[in-house]
Every structure is written in C-alpha cells, then in structure tokens.
Amino acid sequence: MSARGNILGKLRDSLAGTTPRPDEFDEQLVTRPWRYAPGDRLARLRSLMEAVHTEVHQCRSDNWPELVAELLNKRNLANLLFAPAKEHGRALQAYFEATEQNVELLAYDQPVEAWKEELFWNVEASLTGTLGGIAATGTVVLWPDRYEPRLMSLVPPVHIALLKASEIHDNLYDMMVAQDWAAGLPTNVLLVSGPSKTADIEQVLAYGAHGPRELIVLVLEDA
Amino acid sequence: MSQRIPVTELTPDFRGRAEEALADGQLRNNFRVAMDSLMTKRANAFPDADEREGLRELGNRIKAGALSRLPDLLEQLEQKLTENGVKVHWAETVEEANNLVHGIIEARKGSQVVKGKSMVSEEMEMNDYLAERGIECLESDMGEYIVQLDNEKPSHIIMPAIHKNARQVSKLFHDKLGEPETEDVNQLIRIGRRTLRRKFMEADVGVSGVNFAVAETGTLLLVENEGNGRMSTTAPPVHIAVTGIEKVVPNLRDVVPLVSLLTRSALGQPITTYVNLISGPRKPDELDGPEEVHLVLLDNGRTGAFADAQMRQTLNCIRCGACMNHCPVYTRVGGHTYGEVYPGPIGKIITPHMAGLDKVPDHPSASSLCGACGDVCPVKIPIPELLQRLRQENVKDPEQPQQVKGGGAKYSRTERWIWRGWQMLNTRPALYRSFLWAATRFRALAPKKAGPWTENHSAPVPARRSLHDLAARHLDQNGGRSS
C-alpha cells in the first residue's frame, strides 16, 4: 500500500458510521464587527497602517507621480523599479521624462534568473499597483502578474503601493466575495499590512527584517 | 552546518530539566517578560468578549467540520493543487517525508536549502537529515536562525529564540559570524538580514510550512511578519511546502476567521505583515516564482490521534502558541524543559501521538489544570480535559491494549493497590470508623517520609480528633442544633 492509501484508509476507518458535520459558517461573525461608513474607511486603513510604520499619503490621480519623485529625492534613491506596460507605469514614466528626474527607471522585463544579482543588491525602490485595500486590518492586496512580478514588492528596500480610495473594502470577507476569489486565484496573492518586521529578539520590534524596510502607500482619493 | 547538540538534552528527564530551568534566573526572567507581554497583546487584540467568543466558536466549528470529512478534503486538495501545477506527496513517517524532500532536492542537484519557519520540518529534523547528506539547510526566520546558529532547538513555536536576550544574541553573532558586539536589536537584525539575503538569492530550494491549505481553490496560505517566508517560497527555483494532514480547510472564506484568530491569539496583531496565498508555480508568461512547487503531507501519528474521537480535537490546533503564553508552568520552566518539538500545553497533548506517551510520561501531570490554555485556545481545544485523559492513559495496565500510543508507562502495582485500599476504606462505613479511631489515637506513628511529598513539605500528621468527632461533640453540647 502507498502512504497515500494508508493515510486515507486509516482516516476513513476512523470515520466509519459518522456523518460529516454541516457547514455552519456564519458570515455575520466576520463582517458585522468590521463595517465602516464609506467616509471612514480610508481613515481606518490609514491609522492602522501608520501604527505599523507605513507611510500613507493622500493624493490625486494627476499629482501622484510628482509625489513619488519627491519621496525618492528626499531619500536620495538612485533608481525605481516600475511596470512601464501598466497605466500607472506609463503615467509615472511620462512625468519623470517630462521633468527630467535624476532617478533611473528600471523595468522588470526579463526572468528573475537573468538579473537576480542586480535585483537583490542594486534596486533601491519599487512601485506597484494594488488590487485594493482592507479597512478592518489596514491592508493592501497585491495580485502579482507578468508586469509586476512577485519579487517586485519584496526585494527592494522601499516599496511604494498605489491604492485607489474607491477600492478600499471594509473587510477581507467582503473583498473576497465582491471579487469572487473562490472562482480562481492567480499563482500568488499577497495581503500586505506594513513594512517587513520582526520581534524575535527580546520582542523588540525592528523593521526591515527580510522584506522592504519601508512601505509607502499612496491613496488616490479621486480614483 | 554542524550537528545540533541541544544543551538541554544533557539532563534526560523532564523533572531534572525543570529543576535546572527553575534555578536559572536569567532564563526565567526572559520568559516571564516575554509571556507577560504576549498575554497583554492578545488581550488588547480582543477588546470585545462577545466578538472573541463568537469567533472562537466559529473557528472550532470550521476545524471540527473539516476533520469530520478530512479524507475527502485531502483528496479534493490534492486534485485542485495538481490542476494548479503543484505536485502533492504523502508521507506516513518523518523518514518518508525526509526521503521525499531529499529526492526532490537531488533531482535538481541542489546543495543549498533555505527554510521559512516550519514546525513540521522540526518534527522531521529535516536540517540534520539533509546535513548528513551534504545539503545545507539554513533557517531564515530571525529567531530560528539564531537558534540554529547556536545548535539549539526552538523554545517557543512562534518565538523560537525567546529564551535568549540581546546580549546573548550579540555574543553569538560575534562568536559565529565575527560581527562586532552590539546590544542594539536593530543592528542585530541588520546583520541577520545581510547574511540571509545572499542565501535567499543563492538557494536551490526553498522550504516552508503551511498555515492553512484550502481544498476549494488548491491554495497554500502562510502568515508571517519578516518576509522570509515570501523569500523562501518565491526566490529559489523550487518550493517545497511540508505540512501535517490536519491543515486542510474546505473553503477559501474559512481562512478569514482562522487567520484573524491566529494572528490575534499569537501576537496580538490584527493581521500579520504578510499573508501569502500560493496557488501554483510560475506560469509560462510569468517572470519569477518557483518553477516547481511541491506539497508534502505528513501523518506522523496524526491518524492515531484521529482514531480517538476525544483526542482528535488536538488536530484542531492552528499553532498559535497562546496556550503556552498563558501557561504558568511553561512560563517558569521554558520551552526546552519539555525536550520535544512542541512545548507547553499543545506539546503535552500532541507529542504522545507522535513520540508515544511513554517517551513523555511526566508531561500530562506537569500542569496545575488551571484551565488557562483551554480558555484562550482560539479553536477551543479542551486541553485540560485531554490532559486528564492522558493522565488516565498513563496509568492503565500495560498488559491491556492501549488507546493512546505508549500508554501505561506510569502504571504501578503498588499505587493500584493503595487506591484499591483507599476506595474500600471510603466505601465501608464500619471500616472507615475504625480507621479514623486508629489514625487519631496512634497519630504519633504516622510515617515521617511520604515519598516525593516530604522532599518539599512536612509529612502529614492526622489531627488529634477527626472532624466527624468534633462535629458530633459540638452537636451534643448544643442539644442537637448546629449553632
């Protein structure tokens, strides 16, 4: 017998004569305590994210690239990984070119194997879109894809995420249902709620464990 | 990587180790401070008791429901994962699981493995197994990394290095990595980040655990704060997830309450920094992510626990660690005293199924049965009840078939006879009265030594007059009235 056969066989023997318990999921329990008036969602998300050292800025769809340039300059960062094929990527590139920014724009346009060394040691910041936010826990949701691959939001020490205010949901359950996640998920979905951190030494909180040291969320209030 | 030589295993039994730990002021202080803070954080994360209790009830129902159709769910999970391109493997024992993992690494000619935090891989002692075969398996969770560097084992399932303070870590980094000494935690973490970043980049294989496996979508969910789990599961070309068969839940929506219960109970956080849902390897048009994803489903005694309807509840566990944070015994003796992979209350109730009760006969009684563990458990495992059950299994006649692996290790014929005698004495009034008469008259003859009791207490001496006597006399004096 295979391990699989043995394990399933033993489990089935132990369940002989029993009936499965009914599905008693109660969605009220995961939604009712986590509902907010539409006007409060952003404030809730903002305060929770700031509590864990996220920098949150409120801006508009016509001025955020300017803010990105400002944030990068303030930190003296030399380059930014972005997605030129996406709408927000195009907007960023147009602004940076028009204003002759000093920051080098890098695109993730080849398999990671081809530039791992550079990605791990030389990229200083990245900018990605998000699928939305969650007010209850202060979270942004990422669905990495070909243009904004998985490591883009993980390896560079500074991650800037664009969030549309209209896409902030009350809680994870609402978001999952509204977008029908159960019908099919991409290879990787990430809920990100702050910069990387650890409290493994004496429970002292330190930011920048293995992922980004800084998470900056730009909320587009008019989008 | 050198062999692990856990210092604490020098003392072979629980009692001996407990005494050593109790005498170590530094260790006790490290644990006391950490557990107090974790308890406060959890309490603050559940400000509304009704909400908390409703959610615990739901957590319990989801896990119990999943167990009530576990074999079907495992098959569904396997099918969905396979459709998603993930290869599923099954292992009955840790040897089989190690073998499978080794085989996958061999096939890729891998020599460097980087591991995210995984308690199941601790069960397997995977690091040692791979090291013996010339494969470096490096822990990447900061706490696990520290523990591995010092050839130790984790002392807490969520905070592996909680027994160490910054000074001790600084010394370790100085001795092993040649880093300048510093007690600044930020500085220490930066050293860890720098050292491990190269490893993430170079590793041939990444290994991780799984917090929840979703049958409906074929998804492996991992929670973490550091990003090392994301690194281990994303940067290397191969990802191997190892997990126990009890981690499967039916639907994606089930993870909403379970993740909330887990992160709030464990660390008092509304959510961890990262919740990572993996549903497959890199697709042809994608530019990163592992080319291969494997899931190893491990039994290691779980089917044994499953066979017993009461002990099956141990498989509800979502490994939050709240039971140990709230345990007065754990807080005082620390995780290493238990001498097993899983310390504290949860360890006491699951280790018997993995290692056998005869390997850990002192564990069920190392509890005051205060009930704190059961009160805080987010999936409502009645831990004190299960400890009492294990105490009974511990003293069952070893000649009889055992219901729990290794039961009967504490059986003693003498003890059995003493209890028989005690029972007889207390169920026959005439005998009881003559015993009382003799015990009060000849109290001077009471034994001065009463086993382990008199090591730390004075010996019990019967009173001059029995309560029965005193009451009778009192009633006499008051003409039959009680006052």
Ligand code: SF4
């Ligand atoms: S037994 Fe309960 S409290 Fe203890 S680790 Fe498991 S889920 Fe958490």
